[in-house]
Amino acid sequence: MIRISTLVWLILSIVTGSLLFNFGQKTEDQRHAIALLEKKIDREQQSLNILQAEWSYLNRPERLRALSDKHLDLEQIKRLPQLQDEDVDVISAPPEKEEGKDKQKSAKTTVHKDQGKFAFSKRLEDTPKPAPPPIKTDPKKSEKSFADVLQNLGGE
Amino acid sequence: MRGIHRRITTLQGEYVQNFERARTRFFALVMFFSLAFLIVVGRLVYLMGPGILAGDQIVQVSQNAPAPKRANIVDRNGMLIATSLETKSLYADPKFVKDAKKLAFKIAEIFPGLDASELESDLNKKSRFVWVKRHLTPKQQAAVLEIGDPALNVQTEYRRVYPQDHLFSHVIGYTNIDGQGIAGLEKYYDDILLSDQKDMVLNLDTALQDILRSETQKSMQEFSAIGGSGIVMDVNSGEILAMVSLPDFDPNKPDPSDTTAMFNRNTVGVYEMGSTFKPFAFAAALEDKVTRVNKIYDVSEPLKYGRFRIRDYHPYKRPITATEVFIHSSNIGTAQMALDLGTEKLKDFYDDLGFFDKVTIDLPERGSPILPSVWREVNTVTASYGHGIAVSPLHVVRATAAMVNGGTLPYPHLAQNAQHTDKPQISVISPETSDMIAGLLALTVEKGTGSKAAHQDIWVGGKTGTSEKISATGRYEEKKLLSSFVGVFPADNPQYVMLVSVDEPKGTKKSFGFATGGWTSAPVVGKTIEYMKPSMPSLNVANKKPFPTLAALEKFITEED
Numbered sequence: 087m088i089r090i091s092t093l094v095w096l097i098l099s100i101v102t103g104s105l106l107f108n109f110g111q112k113t114e115d116q117r118h119a120i121a122l123l124e125k126k127i128d129r130e131q132q133s134l135n136i137l138q139a140e141w142s143y144l145n146r147p148e149r150l151r152a153l154s155d156k157h158l159d160l161e162q163i164k165r166l167p168q169l170q171d172e173d174v175d176v177i178s179a180p181p182e183k184e185e186g187k188d189k190q191k192s193a194k195t196t197v198h199k200d201q202g203k204f205a206f207s208k209r210l211e212d213t214p215k216p217a218p219p220p221i222k223t224d225p226k227k228s229e230k231s232f233a234d235v236l237q238n239l240g241g242e
Numbered sequence: 243m244r245g246i247h248r249r250i251t252t253l254q255g256e257y258v259q260n261f262e263r264a265r266t267r268f269f270a271l272v273m274f275f276s277l278a279f280l281i282v283v284g285r286l287v288y289l290m291g292p293g294i295l296a297g298d299q300i301v302q303v304s305q306n307a308p309a310p311k312r313a314n315i316v317d318r319n320g321m322l323i324a325t326s327l328e329t330k331s332l333y334a335d336p337k338f339v340k341d342a343k344k345l346a347f348k349i350a351e352i353f354p355g356l357d358a359s360e361l362e363s364d365l366n367k368k369s370r371f372v373w374v375k376r377h378l379t380p381k382q383q384a385a386v387l388e389i390g391d392p393a394l395n396v397q398t399e400y401r402r403v404y405p406q407d408h409l410f411s412h413v414i415g416y417t418n419i420d421g422q423g424i425a426g427l428e429k430y431y432d433d434i435l436l437s438d439q440k441d442m443v444l445n446l447d448t449a450l451q452d453i454l455r456s457e458t459q460k461s462m463q464e465f466s467a468i469g470g471s472g473i474v475m476d477v478n479s480g481e482i483l484a485m486v487s488l489p490d491f492d493p494n495k496p497d498p499s500d501t502t503a504m505f506n507r508n509t510v511g512v513y514e515m516g517s518t519f520k521p522f523a524f525a526a527a528l529e530d531k532v533t534r535v536n537k538i539y540d541v542s543e544p545l546k547y548g549r550f551r552i553r554d555y556h557p558y559k560r561p562i563t564a565t566e567v568f569i570h571s572s573n574i575g576t577a578q579m580a581l582d583l584g585t586e587k588l589k590d591f592y593d594d595l596g597f598f599d600k601v602t603i604d605l606p607e608r609g610s611p612i613l614p615s616v617w618r619e620v621n622t623v624t625a626s627y628g629h630g631i632a633v634s635p636l637h638v639v640r641a642t643a644a645m646v647n648g649g650t651l652p653y654p655h656l657a658q659n660a661q662h663t664d665k666p667q668i669s670v671i672s673p674e675t676s677d678m679i680a681g682l683l684a685l686t687v688e689k690g691t692g693s694k695a696a697h698q699d700i701w702v703g704g705k706t707g708t709s710e711k712i713s714a715t716g717r718y719e720e721k722k723l724l725s726s727f728v729g730v731f732p733a734d735n736p737q738y739v740m741l742v743s744v745d746e747p748k749g750t751k752k753s754f755g756f757a758t759g760g761w762t763s764a765p766v767v768g769k770t771i772e773y774m775k776p777s778m779p780s781l782n783v784a785n786k787k788p789f790p791t792l793a794a795l796e797k798f799i800t801e802e803d
Contacts, residue, residue, distance in 0.1 A: 132328050142322035142405035147452035 480652030519628030
């Protein structure tokens with residue numbers, strides 16, 4: 087006679103056994119999938135590496151320079167000489183003119199406002215003898231600097 | 243009854259005896275097993291603890307080990323300089339080789355340049371492993387698969403690739419086919435690159451390196467020079483931003499027999515650096531208060547010292563101030579200054595600047611300075627203007643940085659997390675003297691010998707240096723020069739120091755036959771600064787700001803020549 091408890095234990099052990107087997111299989115499958123993924127990652131990493139090396143190779147400054155020389159019409163950036171505050175003083179009205187006191191002020195402000203080549207030359211034409219310009223920028227450095235233009239207009 | 247009793251006693255005695263024996267045996271058995279168990283436990287504990295370390299040492303690198311993966315090396319902006327790419331390498335197991343001659347012939351067909359007879363003898367070896375060909379191309383790999391010989395096998399390996407070709411040759415070095423660092427950073431950081439797979443970040447800047455290289459190369463071509471070198475370093479931190487030595491080599495296919503190309507002029511080469519030494523003698527004299535910037539020196543007659551006569555390159559017929567001695571690079575004036583200072587003090591100062599030892603940098607290739615065997619007073623005289631003492635260009639860069647950065651010697655380093663920089667800071671001159679030297683250097687570019695390094699918007703300071711090279715016979719050769727220029731910029735707030743040297747330049751028509759540092763190297767520094775300016779925030783200034791030290795020094799120029 088089979089006791090009920092024996093039957094229960096038997097069923098229980100069969101169930102747990104099959105569950106265990108099932109889990110084991112699943113784990114194995116998952117492991118397999120992980121291995122596959124890892125291999126894939128590795129391969130991706132490899133191609134990334136190669137692409138990175140290629141990127142660096144194509145970006146060799148030597149090559150870029152040759153390409154830009156060939157295809158682009160670019161030049162080294164050159165800064166035009168900037169006007170200094172003391173340069174601005176140069177074109178103010180001569181101090182010997184008495185009525186010029188007010189004018190001197192207005193002349194200065196005009197220059198600051200306009201900041202244009204035209205305004206300068208116009209003022210220079212008005213003033214007969216401008217003081218020698220204390221321009222610091224070396225005229226040799228840039229062939230046609232603005233300071234040159236000023237000096238020529240000054241008649242020196 | 244008595245007999246029975248006796249028998250029983252005997253039986254009892256026998257029983258007791260047997261029992262005793264069994265107990266002893268049992269005890270022995272227990273002892274044996276516990277002992278064995280203890281041994282096993284002991285062994286286990288040993289293996290878990292010290293055995294692991296000991297075991298590591300036992301593992302030997304097999305001669306046939308495949309080339310390992312090394313960490314990437316990148317520049318300060320992340321641009322790849324060195325990387326390891328996976329490749330396949332072909333090896334054979336001679337045990338399974340049936341017809342060595344036939345197999346060798348088949349393999350040699352795939353790989354041109356492979357000697358079939360040599361391969362055949364390899365395949366007949368007794369060993370179980372023979373490299374046939376390293377680093378196959380995919381096509382070659384397919385062809386090998388076609389042969390389908392069971393003796394042939396493919397092994398995954400890593401090959402070191404340098405995408406920037408020649409650009410970093412001496413700095414980066416190279417590896418052998420087994421992936422071991424042989425030269426340069428690859429050798430210096432071999433352990434780290436093999437163990438740590440994180441990218442190694444350098445202080446170098448690819449763009450700047452290229453500018454310096456191409457400008458130096460241009461100057462070399464213009465003056466038909468045999469070599470050239472250049473360094474850019476941060477004066478405060480000692481970070482090396484560029485380091486170029488020409489001629490150079492391609493680390494992807496290095497040829498160690500080409501010693502000229504393999505030679506790193508910046509760290510291995512030691513040269514008499516000429517007048518680039520004058521700021522050091524000057525700083526020592528200023529610091530010791532034996533001179534002032536307005537002190538007058540008579541330089542009209544060559545200085546006679548024993549059998550030596552010290553002359554000036556640009557002779558003066560009048561007494562000049564110390565400031566003029568500096569900016570016109572007068573040997574006579576500097577020598578007088580050094581004599582006033584005294585041999586011991588100058589020697590000690592040069593020692594402090596590191597001129598008596600190999601230069602500190604994270605490269606294995608470093609040359610020892612050449613010093614006078616006995617340091618007499620005449621050596622003091624010549625050493626004050628950079629003769630009779632030979633140091634590497636990097637020595638000069640490092641010392642010049644200390645001259646202008648407030649007086650502290652930096653530790654030059656290529657890798658961003660270099661370890662050798664964690665050393666006490668050495669202060670060699672006072673901030674006041676340092677400020678004065680920076681002003682004098684700027685004045686040299688404004689009014690003196692270094693005018694070709696001047697820049698429109700940045701105060702550049704610098705010093706030229708031209709020395710005659712010593713021939714094999716030990717004499718100075720007038721025609722063979724080493725022409726250098728060391729520049730600091732911006733001179734009113736020094737950030738960078740740049741040294742450019744050109745080896746054996748020949749004068750041209752354009753340079754009126756001159757091949758001095760002012761003609762060959764100063765323009766390289768000037769142009770490099772111009773190209774460098776837009777990408778360096780500290781240089782990106784619109785105008786020169788007033789430079790008080792320079793203005794003060796300008797007063798000591800007595801007469802315009």
